[in-house]
Amino acid sequence: MPKKIPLVDTDIHERVQYQELLEYLDEPFKHYIQNCHWIQEKHMPYTQPSVAGVDRADAVIPDGRPAGSDLSFMQEQLLDDVGHKFGILTGALDPSPSSMHGWYEMAAALASAYNDWQIDKWLEKDERLYGSVHVAAQDRDEAVREIERVGSHPKMVQVLLPIDDIMWGDPYYHPVFEAAEKHNLMIGMHHNEPPVYYGKWPRYFIEWHTLIPTAHMKQVTNMIFNGVFEKFPNLGLMMIEGGFTFIPHMMWKMDQQFRDLRHEVPWLKRKPSDIMKKHVRFCTQPSEELSKKDFMSLLEQMGTDEMICFATDYPHWDYDSPHRALPNLDRELKEKIYGENAKKFYPKIPNSRERYDEGTSRL
Amino acid sequence: MMKEQVVCKTTDIQPGEMMESFFGKQNVLICRTPDGEFYAFMNQCNHQGAPLDKGMMCGATTEHSKPGEYHYCHKGEILRCPWHGREFDIKNEGRMLANPDKKLPSFKVRVEGVEVIIYK
Numbered sequence: 001m002p003k004k005i006p007l008v009d010t011d012i013h014e015r016v017q018y019q020e021l022l023e024y025l026d027e028p029f030k031h032y033i034q035n036c037h038w039i040q041e042k043h044m045p046y047t048q049p050s051v052a053g054v055d056r057a058d059a060v061i062p063d064g065r066p067a068g069s070d071l072s073f074m075q076e077q078l079l080d081d082v083g084h085k086f087g088i089l090t091g092a093l094d095p096s097p098s099s100m101h102g103w104y105e106m107a108a109a110l111a112s113a114y115n116d117w118q119i120d121k122w123l124e125k126d127e128r129l130y131g132s133v134h135v136a137a138q139d140r141d142e143a144v145r146e147i148e149r150v151g152s153h154p155k156m157v158q159v160l161l162p163i164d165d166i167m168w169g170d171p172y173y174h175p176v177f178e179a180a181e182k183h184n185l186m187i188g189m190h191h192n193e194p195p196v197y198y199g200k201w202p203r204y205f206i207e208w209h210t211l212i213p214t215a216h217m218k219q220v221t222n223m224i225f226n227g228v229f230e231k232f233p234n235l236g237l238m239m240i241e242g243g244f245t246f247i248p249h250m251m252w253k254m255d256q257q258f259r260d261l262r263h264e265v266p267w268l269k270r271k272p273s274d275i276m277k278k279h280v281r282f283c284t285q286p287s288e289e290l291s292k293k294d295f296m297s298l299l300e301q302m303g304t305d306e307m308i309c310f311a312t313d314y315p316h317w318d319y320d321s322p323h324r325a326l327p328n329l330d331r332e333l334k335e336k337i338y339g340e341n342a343k344k345f346y347p348k349i350p351n352s353r354e355r356y357d358e359g360t361s362r363l
Numbered sequence: 364m365m366k367e368q369v370v371c372k373t374t375d376i377q378p379g380e381m382m383e384s385f386f387g388k389q390n391v392l393i394c395r396t397p398d399g400e401f402y403a404f405m406n407q408c409n410h411q412g413a414p415l416d417k418g419m420m421c422g423a424t425t426e427h428s429k430p431g432e433y434h435y436c437h438k439g440e441i442l443r444c445p446w447h448g449r450e451f452d453i454k455n456e457g458r459m460l461a462n463p464d465k466k467l468p469s470f471k472v473r474v475e476g477v478e479v480i481i482y483k
Contacts, residue, residue: 171431227430259410260447262461266424266433271462 005334006085007322008342008349010283011190011240011311012078012129014122015068015092016114024113024120029106038106040095046205050317059315067315068092071125078314079128082322085339086349088157089122089131090190090240097136098162107136108146115150123155130349132188133159140172144179151183157346158188158238168219169226177232184347186236191215209286209318216242217250220280224254227267229279236345237280244282244308245290248301251276277304281345283311284337285320292327305333309342367482370403373474379439383416386481391470392416393479394453397439402453403470403481404442409459413446415467423450423460442467 018033025033032038051057052067059067059077068074079087091114093099097107111134123131133156135143150156159180166172168187180187191212202208216239229235254272262268268275290298299305312320320326322338329337343351370384371393381394383406392406392415406415422438441460442451450460457467470481 231430259459259461260449263424263448263450266426266428267430269426 004083006339007082007310008339009084009087009312010238010309010342011090011285011313012087013068013092013314013316014089014118015066016117017065017069021110021113021117024116025109029109032106040100042094045201049205052317054317056315056317056319071122075126078312079126084128086128086130089118089129090188091132091134091160097134098138098164100136101138104136104139104142108139108142111136111146112149115146119150119153130155130157132157133185135159137162137176140175144175147176147179147183147185151179151185154348156185157348158186160188160190163189163191163215163219167222169222169228174231177228177235181232181235186238186346188238188240189216189219190240191242213242213246217246220250220276221254224272224275225265227265229275230267230269235279238345239280239282240311241283241285241313243286243288244284245288245298247282247307248298251302277307280307281341282308284308284326285311285313286318287320287325290327292329295327305336306341308337309345310338367480369478370481371479372477373479374477379420381416381420386470391481394420394442396453401472401474401479403472404457405468408444408446408449409465409467410444410447410449413444415442415444417445418443
């Protein structure tokens with residue numbers, strides 16, 4: 001029986017239902033949902049990718065509610081079954097306040113209600129769960145106020161920003177970074193309705209899903225070259241659900257560009273790949289099926305084994321099993337990728353190396 | 364290999380300008396910084412071999428810049444490659460600005476009267 005490894009799952013989707021938000025909403029926003037049956041317009045044009053839409057079919061709640069909407073079912077199917085040490089909630093993105101391009105007041109009210117619901121129904125109900133601050137980033141000052149309001153909650157570990165038409169290195173977002181840094185929050189990127197083609201959707205779901213890393217590459221590149229991590233030295237960026245096999249390419253490309261074009265971004269005090277190594281982390285999911293040899297080769301190309309963090313993406317259809325998604329790695333490396341890297345990254349997650357025989361996964 | 368050689372006259376290069384010359388068979392670059400000093404390097408970029416005399420001597424943005432705010436100095440003391448634009452600090456041993464661990468091969472220079480002499 002191998003010793004157990006404490007798992008930190010960096011991408012778990014809890015899901016709210018609109019009716020559940022009512023008790024956390026003020027008027028008139030409550031009225032629009034309760035009496036006018038408002039729901040956010042969503043516009044992904046594709047047929048759903050799997051037998052239960054974007055969810056694992058076996059994660060749909062037995063009473064018919066959508067996957068991810070019930071804590072006890074999630075505990076049973078994921079947290080207890082796998083044996084999670086910690087899990088980070090990243091929202092189900094419906095409603096997704098940041099993707100509302102109008103009615104900012106409603107977006108901001110939804111973000112606040114969502115955060116309160118998340119704290120109340122999840123973070124304070126299971127000690128393993130940590131959360132993400134949702135903001136209506138299109139109203140930047142309101143987003144800062146929301147971070148100030150809930151960012152100090154001991155179980156909020158990051159702020160999620162939208163992939164939209166403002167790149168994240170833009171000074172528009174700097175007050176958000178300042179507020180995040182003040183509260184020891186990292187910035188999280190989870191694709192929501194990513195304009196892979198600058199605001200348009202590719203023709204097929206398979207294209208969109210393949211190209212998600214390109215959206216991640218844009219934001220990492222933009223934040224690094226705009227000097228965000230020089231200006232906010234304690235800020236970190238967690239790239240969620242974009243995979244990790246593109247990392248060496250990015251490091252090589254940015255360093256090469258920096259050698260030629262340094263004069264344009266002289267505020268960088270370190271080479272881009274060193275900034276990435278220190279400030280940016282990548283969730284493994286959705287992982288390509290790599291042999292151990294290929295996986296180790298990739299880590300060698302990155303020059304560090306501390307940049308990637310395991311994630312399941314439960315309960316979505318492209319879930320990565322902690323037991324099967326990655327090749328069987330040596331124990332020390334497993335400890336880093338499945339837990340230590342994330343614990344070192346998020347300052348608000350307890351970072352003591354615990355005994356491996358207590359409440360930990362059977363990896 | 365010659366030990367020393369006159370490569371040009373001081374009047375051949377105005378401050379802030381540069382020219383190519385030969386040290387034996389070796390193609391070399393003579394730079395004269397705005398303060399009137401002479402420097403000599405191999406006339407070939409250490410990246411992909413571009414002829415450096417076709418580039419320019421200029422200033423550079425510095426690490427004292429803050430995000431979105433440029434600090435620019437060392438006017439005429441930075442050599443920029445004509446191909447990929449890599450920058451080398453003439454007065455700091457030809458070190459590359461983006462990676463000071465790398466530098467252009469250089470030669471010693473002395474001036475005797477109007478003769479610019481480089482030597483190993």
